[in-house]
Structure formats: C-alpha cells, structure tokens
Amino acid sequence: MSNLFLRTLREDPADAEVPSHKLLVRGGFVRRTAPGVYTWLPLGKIVLENVAAVVREEMNRIGAQEVLLPALLPREYYEATGRWTEYGDTLFRLKDRRGADYLLGPTHEELFTLLVKGEYSSYKDFPVILYQIQEKFRDEARPRAGILRGREFHMKDSYSFDLDDEGLRRSYEAHREAYIRIFDRLGLEYVIVKATSGAMGGSASEEFLAIAPSGEDTFVRSTGSDYAANVEAVVTPAPPARPIEGLPEARVHHTPGTPTIESLVDFLNGAGLGRTFTAADTLKNVMVKTRAPGEKDWEIVGIGVPGDREVDMKRLEASLAPAEVALLEEEDFAAHPFLVKGYIGPGALQANKIRYLVDPRVVEGTAWVTGADQADHHVVDLVCGRDFTPDGTIEAAEVRDGDPAPDGSGTLYTARGIEIGHVFQLGRKYTDAFSLDALGPDGKPRRITMGSYGIGVSRVVAAVVEQSHDERGIIWPRQIAPADVHVVGTGKGEQIEVALRIGRELEERGVRVLVDDRKGVSPGVKFTDAELLGIPTGVIVGRGLADGVVELRDRATGERSEVSLDSVVDTVVAIVNG
Amino acid sequence: MSNLFLRTLREDPADAEVPSHKLLVRGGFVRRTAPGVYTWLPLGKIVLENVAAVVREEMNRIGAQEVLLPALLPREYYEATGRWTEYGDTLFRLKDRRGADYLLGPTHEELFTLLVKGEYSSYKDFPVILYQIQEKFRDEARPRAGILRGREFHMKDSYSFDLDDEGLRRSYEAHREAYIRIFDRLGLEYVIVKATSGAMGGSASEEFLAIAPSGEDTFVRSTGSDYAANVEAVVTPAPPARPIEGLPEARVHHTPGTPTIESLVDFLNGAGLGRTFTAADTLKNVMVKTRAPGEKDWEIVGIGVPGDREVDMKRLEASLAPAEVALLEEEDFAAHPFLVKGYIGPGALQANKIRYLVDPRVVEGTAWVTGADQADHHVVDLVCGRDFTPDGTIEAAEVRDGDPAPDGSGTLYTARGIEIGHVFQLGRKYTDAFSLDALGPDGKPRRITMGSYGIGVSRVVAAVVEQSHDERGIIWPRQIAPADVHVVGTGKGEQIEVALRIGRELEERGVRVLVDDRKGVSPGVKFTDAELLGIPTGVIVGRGLADGVVELRDRATGERSEVSLDSVVDTVVAIVNG
Structure with missing residues (x-):
C-alpha cells in the first residue's frame, strides 16, 4: 500500500446517495x-476483472464463444431495425469527418445478426452462441448511484442463434442456468422475475434482480412461494363466473355532480338505496388511444377497471406492446360527443363499436355501478354477460400489496431490486430485419430465431456492495475481492518487515495479498482503511509480534483470533482454500 | 473446429492491400x-488477449499500476490543453442529451493528469506510473490496411509522474526497457528511432518501428551500425572548416535566364570559366516565414541548402517546432522587393537583417555559387566565413540514401516501419495546464514532470503478421498464437476420434489445442486451413493411423516427421515447452 495508487476518503462524496456509490468512492475503487x-482505479479494476472472469467461465461452459465488437457503429444497421430512432435521446449519436452518422453501441443485436449472416449459411452451422464483454454507452436521462446506472458501463452481452423455437428454448435455458451459477458464485441474493419485453420486441423474458432497497426496479413477491415478477408481468387471477339469474335489474340513477369515483360512492351511500357501496363496486372506464407500429391512425379503446384501482400506465403499455398508447385528449372527446366525460359506460362504447377491454376481475355475473353515458347519471347493477359484453380482458389495473399471488400461494408484496441480468427470447425481429436464413437439409431457407442475454458486469460490482457492506465498509465475497488477505503491519519497522515477509510467503502459496506497509500511518487509520476496503481475511502484525503472535480478522463476521507467527501462513492458506 | 465460429476465405478481401489485412481476414481473425x-472473431480475440497479456506482465514488472478510464470524455479537459481544437478532424466529437460536448478519447494525458492530481499531493507519493489497455478512437482521414491503421483500436497507454527531470529520465528508461522486452517476447524485428515530438509537445522521444515494407513510417538506417532515426531526427554531420586563405575572390557573373539550379549549372559549364560546376556547388536560398505559438506576426527566414538537395518541409517543420512554418507567398515577395526571386543571395538577407540559417554542410571556408540579388546575376566563389556569415545552421535539406550516417558508421539507407510503440518525455505541458504539484519536504510546491508511453496492441497483431507469414498463411510466434497445437483429424470417424483424444490429453498437460474435427471436409482443405491459421505445431492424424503413426508439422520451417501414436503427446509437450 505504500506504492499503491490509492487514497481512501473519510467523507462520502457529495452526490452519493446509495451505499455502493459511497463505499466504492471512499474505498478508492472508482x-x-x-x-x-x-x-476504475487499481483495486476497482481487479474487482471488475474478477467479476468478468466468473462470467467468462460460465459462458464458456455453455459453449458460448467470445468475440469483441467495436463500440463505434454505423447508423445504417440500426436504421434497418428502427432502433436508430426508437432509442430516442438514450442513444449517443455522432458524425465522422465525412459526415457519416455513427452511434455508440447500447447493445449489439444488429451487429451480431450481421456477423452470423456473414459467416454462416447452412443448418449444419447452427446453433451458435456468441458473447463479448465490452463497454456500452447509453445516455441515461438521470445517471445516478455511481456505477449502478452509468452512461458508459461494462456489459456481457450474448446472442444465441437457433434453427427453431425448440432450439431457442434450449439456448435460453442454458443461459438462465449459467446466470444462476454466475450470480450464485458471486454470492448475490437475487430473484428471477418474469419481465415484459420492453423496447426489444419478442416473447419470453426474465430479469435477474439483486434484492436491494436502492434498486430502481420494483417487483412483487409472494408471501407463500418464490414467485416473483415485474409489476408489468403480474397476471391477475380471475374469480369464477357467477350465475346471472336472480340479479336485480340494471337501473339508471340521477347522480348529480359525481364525475369522480369518490363523489359517486358518497352520493350513492346517501341516496337511501338500502345498501352500502364501495369504490370496488364501481367500474371506471378510462379512454385511451392506441396505434400499432407503422400504423398512421389511432384506435380509441375503453379500459374498464374496478373503481378502487388506478390504471397503471406501465402495465397498460406492456399489455398493448408493441402498439403505443396514450390517454384521450380534449380534442378526441370533442370529436366523439357520445363519450360523456365522467359518465362513460359500456353502453355508448358498444353502441359505437369502440373496443372495450376490462380487468380480469370483471367476469360474467358481476354487477357494477358505472356511467350511464349522460351527464350526472350512473347505472347501478349493470351485469357483465347480461347488460354488456366486453371485447376481452386486459392487465391494466395497478397491482397492490395484499393482492392474491397469481400462483395461489399467498399474497403479493412489493420489493426493490437492481437489474443485474436479463434473458430474452427475441425471436425473429432481428433475423427478419436482416434476412438471416440457414439453408435446411431440404435446400430451403429457414429463418433463424434469436435470443439475447445481458449481464451488467460493472453494475454487478455495485450490486455486490449494496448487499455486502456494513457501516464501516465493504465486505467482499472472496471470489471477487481485490485480494484474499490484507496483511497490516503496524507501528515500527520490524512489524512492517514481518508483514511484508508474510505477504511474500502467502503469494508464493498462490494467495492474493495486499500488504499495508505504510510507515508513519497510525494503526487506527490502517484498521479503518482495512475495514473500508473489505478484503475477506486480515492478518495484523502488531504488538503481539514481540510474543511471536499475530492476529487474524474475518471481515464478514468480525471474529478475531491469535495465531503464532510460525503457523500464520499455513492457517491463512487453509482459510483461503476454504 | 466443428463448433468454432470460423469461416476461412480463399479470396483476399477486395479492399486489402497488405499481407496482414489479407491474412487476418482470410483466416477469420477479424x-x-x-x-x-x-x-475480433474468436481466434483473433485470443491473439489480441495474448498480446495484451505480454504487455501487462512487462508493465507490471516496472511497477506500473493498471487502471481503466472511460472512452467518453468531457470537452472541458481537452479544451484546457488546447487539444480539443488542435486534434482537428481526427477527434470524434459528440453531444449528450443535454447538449454538453464530449469526445472519444484519442489518448488520455489530460485525464491521467487530473486523476493523479485528485489523489496525490505530497512528494512522498511520487513517482507513480499508471497504465490502461483500452479502446482508442481517432477519425483517421485514410483508415487503411485493416487493423494496421484503424479508427477504433486497442492501445496500452501509460503515464509516468515524477518530481524532477532525473526521475522522468528513469521512468522513461524503465518504459524503454519494458518495451524492448515486450517486442522481443513477441518475436518482432524492430528498430528504435529517435523521433521528433509531433503534436504532443515535449522533449526526448523515441519510436519503436516494426520493420515492414507495408509500414507507413519512413526511417533511415546505417549500413554500418544499428543507428536508426526518423528522417526528421537525422543530424547531418558537418565537415570540418577549411582555410579561407588563398581562395579565389567572389565575383558576380551575368547569368541570363538561370532562375533554376539546373539552368544555372548548364550556363556556368558553358561559360568557359575553366572548371566544371555541379548542383552541389551551388547554394540555394529558400525563403520561408515562421511564427511561434501564440505570436501574431510572421518572421521571414532564409534557408540555405546545397543546390543538389530539396528542402524537406517535414524536416524543416521539425527543426522549427513548435513554431509553424510556411513558404513565402507572392505578396510577401512583393512587400520585400530586395528579394529577387531565383537570384536571392546571402548579401540581401544580411543587409536587410533577415535571419539566415544554412545546412550544416555550409561550413567556414566552403565556396558557393549563389544568387547576387539582382535578376540574371549570380556570384561565384562566395565563401562562408569570409563573404557571408550565417545566423546558424538548420536541419532542412532532404536526407538521401548514401548520405553518411551521423554516427560515422557507414551510409544511410531508407526503410519502412510500422509504429508499434512510442516513448515520450512530455515534461510539464499537461501538469502546467492542470497545475499538478507535489508539496516538497520544504513545504513548497513542485511541478510534476510527466512521460507518456503507448503501444498499439491491436496494431502489434497486424505487425506480427506482416513480419511472420508466407504465401500460404500466417506463422504465429508461439507466445501469441491462438493455440500451441493444431490437431487435424482427416478422413473417417476413427481418425477424428483419435484427434479429439490427442487434443484432450494435450489439454490435460496444459497445452492449448485446436482440433480440426470437421467431418465431410477433405484433408486438402484442412491442411490449407491449418497453414492459413498459422498455429506453430501441427499433428496430422491421417492414413498412418493404421500403422500407429501420426505426422508432426512445424508451421514455420515446414519440417515434417512421423511419431508413434503412443509418444505423440509427450513429443508435442516437449516441443511446446521448448
């Protein structure tokens, strides 16, 4: 440490909010x-490489082959898939000296598709999985939390190319298992959540989320099982249909001044109807417009949800993807006078052939209070399957803590996580864009199907720290620690000499060592630095040296013990080798 | 190879001119x-990493510490040193979503200076050497020759920070020796040439050039020693001064229609002067203007060179750097009527206080034919030190094959090389720009002095191929070869099984192996591919298998020998371990 390019800091950086940001900066990692x-400073670079090494080993184990693509990519390929514009402001764009457009790669689907197309053409060539570990660039609107969400970051991205859906499923499963091994080896606590496709297009997709309160991703877990899912992917259990016979007739009521659910419920409960209403008895109809990719015209759609729930626009967007969606504006209402704001009901929608999609809880035989399509009027006891027939169901209502888990195991609660991995069955979006075919045994071309899989290598470093630290510093898992052992020589020259000697002997035994051989630095400062740096095993060469003993410290448990100078190397080697 | 993501090509790529470009593409490396x-495809990625590993080992050996800086850099730091504009079109510039200016790092002097300034402040902290191996971006006007001159490329750049000039000299020397070890280990034939400073500013500088006819850099070597230098750095040996006494008097001749050296020599030799003149007897005065950095006004300077040589503008620029230089234009001549084009002599320059710098061969006692400062007139026998006194000498005349070597060892000849490394005593240009000081033991700040050192890691891969190939393919040095051994199983299933078994046994012995286990590929195609890929040792499992023998092939020498199947693994291990 007397030569190491390192200065630890006692103060948190001013802009740091989360533990990993504070500790990685204070510990001189970044x-x-x-x-x-x-x-990345020297110790940080070592940790980053250690994470990359684990990722590389597990990728090689599933037969993935490592390549290295450039970051500077020509516009034309991203134009071909529409991502040049779809990425919006998140894409770093630039021009070269000739005025040609380039971008800095955010992910490399296009380039890998073209790479495979350039080399492979026969069914005998497939399947193939390629990967790289490389810098990615995304111009995030709000870069935050240090390396948790950066604009230039390190990522392992891999891509599978298969002849058919069954092959894709196998490649996906191989990745999923490799990711489980990787994150297990890194000592991370994580969940695998069903995810929606997002902007990438495609079908099955799961995210690996490291559980951390500082995480940007919200997900729901079940109290009764290991079910976990993105909020967008939660499937609402539908109650069974109920008999319609015997239900009271639908009746329109004059409900003056009740454009909101709250005002409506208050009015009804004061109207002497002989029963009590709650918001959950009402059916709120939210009008949106939607447009499929490439389409010019918008379609107006009604979304019916129980009145005690808001429409979650992210869930709605995920349900309608890849079509885009927006709320109706004033001019839309003006153009469709049968839509009476605050009083819209299924009646006007169906009469005017407006598509009407409802929450899965709106099943046959359920009775609702809803709009009567004229100002200041609502209809009570409008029964699904008798008085109206929706065009389908849609996942659009907000998910709440306490909702039943889709697998029936218990109730849902929300948690936060850091997205550290993503596995994705892309399908043929990119292979269609570039016509990537393999000639089958029958001489006919078969369109290749593709998966894409990412691990945020630099983000994993931060995620580990989020999960593994205390108020004094980082607690590195041995697998990715910057060293196995931190040998601290305190005080005078002799202790430092012995510390250096122990360090050399440990290195000869294959142990990775950091020796604190700084002179003129107090033992207290050295111990504080050691706890901040978080190397798993500490060896303190201090006053006990006079009696032939040194102290061992375990960074994770805080346990301390004395060992004789003669046996310290053997003891430490045994600890390191587990 | 049945699974390897590799397709070799039989045809050279259309845009390829140099061997490394052709062979690296044909061999499926890039x-x-x-x-x-x-x-970089799988085999190329391995070679690139092998080169990086050698570089890393030797950098670590001199105590350099590895870090990793981003490629995306804010404008302000490069503005502070002037490089934002100095780099011109070679810099990739871009804006982020907020409109802030960024660049893609071409080299990282600014950032390393700031990095050290952020961590270190005391004389006790120094010296320090930091390095990284990372992508660099330069928008070359003419990217060419594949990875020899790319726009995104891999570079090792390191920076030394020292308290004084003596420290800088030591850091420079340590790098120079590390580079010698690196390029020796890579098996490269190279020269170390004295270089001029170029756009970086600073003092001592040397380039490592891999000798190759395809190289972009011209340099000169001596027939009698290992002297090598950039043409800009060649020092012309000055002949000894001669006695002036007894030399004929200077005499002005009417030489009508002789504005060129050729016309002048012809005229003189036909004028019956009783001796024969050559162009080397004439003194040509070339008028230039020069301006120091930050100055507004130009100074006119006369450059006198023997008439048989042109002024080499690159040598002239290097001699006057950091001042800029340009030839006089018509309007400059018009503004100085004493300059009579085609007939300018030392007389008018000295009479008008124009600085007059001459070639080192123009020593005291040499007599010249030169302009007489009036149209159609020259002066013969104008003697240096008697009739004119230059203001100094300058290296501006072209260097030619056959010129005496500056070290007196023989004569110079020109050769071409690929710049693979550069060591550079930068001095204080960057530490001045960012006020990087260390507090001395006396409590006073000392300005740090800096060196910068680069190795073109990806370019080295190409340079190796330029030097090590034949008409059939690449011949990799073992140190960086994609594998040690290429085991080729020909023909039917059994030979392929045996090839795979030999491969497994070799891997267990720590040998890096590529097995050609492709079925349905002819032996001829496999041998052609093996020679193209250039792995040092080949093991052919072919027809001899029936008699229990396999063939060994040495890619470099072409030698072939038979060994028994039983002993092949031991034999190959012995070859690999040298």
Missing part, C-alpha cells in the same frame, strides 16, 4: 470522470 | 464493421 462516467 | 472499425 472515481467519477463525468456524469455517469467512471474511472 | 471482420470489418465499418471503415477502420473491426470486429
């Missing part, structure tokens, strides 16, 4: 170069 | 993604 852009 | 932007 330094900020620009917003969302970081430099 | 693929072009955009002009000057390449993808």
